[in-house]
Amino acid sequence: MSADASPAVPRFVAGPKKNLIGGAWVEAASGRRIEVLNPATGNALCSIAQGDAEDVDRAVAAARRAFEGEWRRWTPHERRKLLLKIHDLVLDHFDELALIETVDMGAPLARTNGLREWTSQVLQFFASHCDAARTETVPNSLPGQFLTLKHLEPVGVVGGIIPWNGPLIGLWWIFGPALATGCTAVLKPAEDASLSVLRITELMTEAGVPDGVINVVTGYGAEAGQALAEHNGVDRIAFTGSTGTARSVVRASAGNFKRLQLELGGKSPDIVFADADLDKAVPGAAMGVYTNSGQVCVAGTRILVQEAIYGEFVERLTAFTKTIRVGDGLDPETQLGPLISQRQLDRVLRYIGLGGGEGARLEAGGNRLGGALAAGFFVEPTVFAGASNDMTIAREEIFGPVASVIPFADADEALRLANDTPFGLAGGIWTESLSTAHLASRGIDAGTIWVNCYGVLDPAVGFGGTKASGYGWKGAREHVESFLYPKAVYLNLG
Known part of the structure; x- marks a missing residue:
């Protein structure tokens, strides 16, 4: 070497x-x-x-x-x-x-x-x-x-x-x-x-x-x-x-x-309600998954989207994902760097393969990057639509830039899906309703909840988890x- x-x-x-x-x-x-x-x-x-x-x-x-x-x-x-x-x-x-x-x-x-x-x-x-x-x-x-x-x-x-x-x-x-x-x-x-x-x-x-x-x-x-x-x-x-x-x-x-x-670990839910401002929710939820190439314990990799806006959200998330620049972190234009190792790259690619095999629909990404980046441990940011909460990609922590977009009908179903996980580290909510924000934030079993934002942290407030x-x-x-x-x-x- x-x-x-x-x-x-x-x-x-x-x-x-x-x-x-x-x-x-x-x-x-x-x-x-x-x-x-x-x-x-x-x-x-x-x-x-x-x-x-x-x-x-x-x-x-x-x-x-x-x-x-x-x-x-x-x-x-x-x-x-x-x-x-x-x-x-x-x-x-x-x-x-x-x-x-x-x-x-x-x-x-x-x-x-x-x-x-x-x-x-x-x-x-x-x-x-x-x-x-x-x-x-x-x-x-x-x-x-x-x-x-x-x-x-x-x-x-x-x-x-x-x-x-x-x-x-x-x-x-x-x-x-x-x-x-x-x-x-x-x-x-x-x-x-x-x-x-x-x-x-x-x-x-x-x-x-x-x-x-x-x-x-x-x-x-x-x-x-x-x-x-x-x-x-x-x-x-x-x-x-x-x-x-x-x-x-x-x-x-x-x-x-x-x-x-x-x-x-975590498999955090990021809930997008039908009244959410999608100009904020799409990039916000996307970077809740992709930040640090998805190698974040609080990553909101289960994006739960209300059925009324599901199609539009997936379309906009896919378009946004395809604009993200992946490359060497020393390049000032780079937004996402590599995964940490070949071992982690192999792990992420294995999960991407499982997602397609279980019936999720690959909308963006899914591949190791080649060309000038072939020697590094790079993977494209990836979107799976048509995902369900019982799929492996929605159950297990991938620790890579892989989003599973899951539909829900109403707030009760959103909270049921959000809490149907052994983890309880974090969660997100996108809504214009103060009542929805309050009730959903109380209803999610997790140590940290973000409303109309994701991943911000103040050491004077702190964070932690529950369950596993x-x-x-x-x-x-x-x-x-x-x-x-x-x-x-x-x-x-x-």
């Missing part, structure tokens, strides 16, 4: 990458490495350390030493200053970080550069919560003279396992609240996309994060990820990924009853406080 020597590839990408353990950049104990490919070209970028249980053990030990050391004596103000310094340094280097993310996992520069403001917002949000580990007095009804207090204390060492579809976003859900609350962390990024995490970690150490407070072990989920989930020195695990892998994480966490936060889409909340006060545990203190003043 030839190395990618494009002049657009950032200098950081060149050369082998190591793990960060206890403030030092070190090779994997085994000496093994993983080759990193540019998904747009299929060319090698560099290699990362293939960490395993031994590396995780060293990282957890370093995190424990840091947690029990000087870091515990840092004041909220000192942690806030550190997070704000990280904020400034990351923003100063954001052009480089966006470029690294694009060549590593394929997202267009328009998307990765667009995360600049969100990154600023999320870092400032966590900086504003550095006093979350607070103490409050609690009234009591005890006989005599008792003062009762409740402390919120940092849980300790937090393990984070994040996926490849947005590491530039995903790492902050671990490192942000850990630094805000006084925890320490060991992060295992996805082997397919670790480079932006490693570069940000360099910047965080440059900003003054003490040795061992943050640690990064790259490697495969079955080795490094499993070891982190099993480790008895880890007090809390935050996992984002597939439902199947989450079952392994839950089982592994039982050894020391770790606290868990799970953000898992996991539990726990990302963002908002609840997320920060999940890195803390309550401690009651009874003082007898008599």
